[in-house]
């Protein structure tokens with residue numbers, strides 16, 4: 001960057017990629033949870049489960065301490081075990097593949113539709129074998145996958161679908177919220193997510209047996225959780241029914257989640273407005289492909305992912321991220337192809353070229369700041385910086 005331009009940007013504050021939308025209300029609710037004396041899984045978790053369940057129209061909800069835990073237990077409850085194959089997308093975060101590996105199963109990747117970045121149902125159909133025990137689609141950025149096609153492919157072979165909906169609280173397809181579509185849906189309430197508990201996750205299911213199993217596995221396989229042992233109505237005796245894990249959500253985390261839920265509709269409306277404003281202001285810029293809202297979906301706008309068009313600029317995606325950082329703008333990148341990480345290359349022999357759509361789209365993706373606290377002036381700065389960089393670095 002030229003000296004004068006650097007000086008112009010130096011004095012301006014940094015616009016982070018993501019900031020949670022929390023205020024005094026979350027602080028009050030957390031204080032109240034602590035004062036109540038009940039810190040771990042208790043009444044606030046039960047209320048949070050009930051409210052998320054109603055929001056997405058699912059029959060059962062089990063709160064956990066992460067979406068990774070939700071995926072792990074969802075897959076376990078679906079019967080996935082050693083030697084099984086689970087089909088998922090390589091365009092995803094580490095957690096999706098890891099949950100499959102925890103169970104000794106093999107992640108089998110199916111490439112994406114380059115338009116939507118979501119798993120391509122026809123690639124899923126081609127990847128099915130006799131060993132396929134589950135399909136795990138991911139709703140990238142908050143745009144729904146083609147669930148009708150995926151459920152039809154899976155249904156014909158009685159293969160359970162376990163949705164990785166870490167980005168998709170608030171997503172709808174054909175008027176139905178994600179969380180009410182398939183056998184099991186897993187949400188994330190991680191710090192950067194549209195609704196946060198700091199850390200947290202939830203399994204939604206229509207099947208009571210799956211809900212009971214996930215709940216049991218989330219607390220050492222015990223027959224009773226703490227609330228059912230230590231509250232006035234509880235009984236102290238318990239039995240270890242099977243080997244479980246320590247994945248339960250705390251009341252302190254649920255206290256944050258309950259406040260976030262009460263403003264979720266407003267937060268989503270702001271995200272939508274900001275996303276549409278990005279699209280309107282960047283519509284005339286020929287350097288990028290912009291994210292689309294599909295006709296019959298409600299996009300949750302967890303991420304706003306631009307894709308750099310080949311051949312327009314003299315700078316690549318990584319240089320663009322760095323140039324924006326130097327101008328005080330935080331961005332991110334979702335996702336590096338999972339199959340190209342060392343673990344997957346080493347264990348399964350994947351290499352460059354295995355999933356061309358994923359590799360190409362990943363190499364040109366950049367996620368812009370998008371959160372309810374981002375005001376129009378900050379967003380204008382992001383746009384101005386991008387437009388200016390495009391002007392300066394045009395071929």
Ligand SMILES: Cc1ncc(COP(=O)(O)O)c(C=O)c1O
Nearest residue numbers: 066067068093095166188189190
């Ligand atoms: C697609 C996807 N799946 C799963 C996860 C894991 O969520 P958690 O951090 O709640 O375990 C993430 C987190 O960023 C994610 O992006």
